[in-house]
Amino acid sequence: MDIHRNEREAVIEHRVLRDRAAMAAVMDDWRQLDARAADPLSYFQSADWCHGWIEAFGNARRRPEIHLLRRNGSLIAVWPLMLSGRGLKRLEPLGWPHSQYANILIDPAFDGQDAARRLLAGLTGARHDVALLESVPEGSALARTLAGSTPLAGRANTAAMLDLSVFASPDAYAASLSKTQRRNRNRRRSALSRHGALSFDVLFPGDPAFAGAIETCVRFKRIWLRETGRRGAGLAFDRFERFLARLSGDRDSLSGACLSVLRAGDRLVAGELGFLHHGHYHAYLGAFDWELRDASPGKTQMDMTVCWLIEKGVATYDLLANPADYKESRSNRTLALETYALPANLAGRAYANLWTARLRPGLKQLYEILPHRLRQLARFGQSLGVFLVIA
Numbered sequence: 001m002d003i004h005r006n007e008r009e010a011v012i013e014h015r016v017l018r019d020r021a022a023m024a025a026v027m028d029d030w031r032q033l034d035a036r037a038a039d040p041l042s043y044f045q046s047a048d049w050c051h052g053w054i055e056a057f058g059n060a061r062r063r064p065e066i067h068l069l070r071r072n073g074s075l076i077a078v079w080p081l082m083l084s085g086r087g088l089k090r091l092e093p094l095g096w097p098h099s100q101y102a103n104i105l106i107d108p109a110f111d112g113q114d115a116a117r118r119l120l121a122g123l124t125g126a127r128h129d130v131a132l133l134e135s136v137p138e139g140s141a142l143a144r145t146l147a148g149s150t151p152l153a154g155r156a157n158t159a160a161m162l163d164l165s166v167f168a169s170p171d172a173y174a175a176s177l178s179k180t181q182r183r184n185r186n187r188r189r190s191a192l193s194r195h196g197a198l199s200f201d202v203l204f205p206g207d208p209a210f211a212g213a214i215e216t217c218v219r220f221k222r223i224w225l226r227e228t229g230r231r232g233a234g235l236a237f238d239r240f241e242r243f244l245a246r247l248s249g250d251r252d253s254l255s256g257a258c259l260s261v262l263r264a265g266d267r268l269v270a271g272e273l274g275f276l277h278h279g280h281y282h283a284y285l286g287a288f289d290w291e292l293r294d295a296s297p298g299k300t301q302m303d304m305t306v307c308w309l310i311e312k313g314v315a316t317y318d319l320l321a322n323p324a325d326y327k328e329s330r331s332n333r334t335l336a337l338e339t340y341a342l343p344a345n346l347a348g349r350a351y352a353n354l355w356t357a358r359l360r361p362g363l364k365q366l367y368e369i370l371p372h373r374l375r376q377l378a379r380f381g382q383s384l385g386v387f388l389v390i391a
Contacts, residue, residue, distance in 0.1 A: 010072055014122045017066040020058065023051055026068065029075040030105075037105045040280030040316065041137050044099035048248045048256065049275075050080045053095040056243035058082075065091060067122050069115055076107040077115045079142075083128055088351055091128035093135075097234045100282065100320050101159075101337075102133045104141045116145035123342070130341055130348030135321055138336040151338035152352070160324075160331035162306065162317040170307035185303060191295035196265020200304040203259045204251045211245040213261050217271040218244070220287035227290055244273060244285070254312055262301040264292075270301035279315040302330065 249256030
């Protein structure tokens with residue numbers, strides 16, 4: 001614990017939480033700080049996400065390392081990290097690879113630069129070899145904290161977003177589509193309707209069908225990964241669907257987890273798990289029935305989800321990182337993401353310079369350009385790839 005005093009005798013206290021009991025003890029203060037910060041890109045730093053993730057996946061190789069700042073006893077900053085790895089110890093955003101953005105919660109009433117300086121200073125002497133911070137959003141509290149550091153070359157990414165505030169209504173959104181887009185939209189809905197009358201709903205935790213629909217969507221996603229020969233490190237975690245089903249969410253306040261579901265008759269044909277946070281919607285996990293892929297049920301579900309969000313006054317539909325054609329066609333702006341490696345010793349420097357900056361991106365690029373058949377064969381070696389990502 002570090003304690004500092006300034007000329008006004010304000011006491012600034014730095015602490016590190018390293019177990020679940022310590023996390024549970026600050027949950028109320030953490031939630032209140034989140035509400036004050038009102039940062040739309042901080043869902044993956046929220047108390048409920050972080051505590052739920054540690055409860056589900058925390059172990060000897062994934063331990064919380066949560067840095068706090070208090071000013072005169074009041075919580076003013078939370079930086080949720082975790083210590084991971086077997087040999088070489090990495091300090092990573094808590095919840096990786098499931099967390100999508102790396103960020104810090106900082107009370108806007110407090111000097112953000114001073115908080116950043118204190119938090120970075122708190123990493124000195126820690127038990128890690130390297131701090132690896134992936135998917136740091138441009139303009140975020142963490143990006144400002146790392147303004148003096150150089151991001152890793154070749155590791156830049158972008159998140160695609162649809163600004164919903166420009167649409168006064170779902171009808172205005174539909175009118176913004178091109179003639180071809182509207183024709184394709186109607187064609188997809190007509191094709192799906194042959195399997196039963198279409199119905200759309202948004203489920204929240206506590207709704208009777210929520211957990212079962214989550215399980216179905218995760219099963220759909222795993223089938224899609226298998227059929228397309230893609231890697232899915234996050235879905236390789238045991239009981240991943242159980243973790244998602246236990247997340248919190250509230251219909252009245254439009255916060256936390258929610259699940260859009262599209263049915264044809266009684267058959268669930270597509271779903272999307274998303275997270276609502278301060279007027280921002282993260283499209284976290286979308287999935288569809290592979291048997292109906294020719295009718296594109298996922299695209300119809302996304303279209304209906306966007307209309308629901310507009311009706312509810314949500315400002316942004318966030319398609320998250322990793323560019324793709326379907327994301328580009330549904331977005332009107334992008335957000336730059338950077339990766340930072342902060343070595344604490346020689347071993348960490350070697351890891352950052354060789355594996356993180358060069359070998360890992362090269363292997364990933366090689367895998368992605370393999371023909372479909374070879375990618376399916378490569379699934380037999382995928383367990384090694386998953387180990388390299390999460391070990």
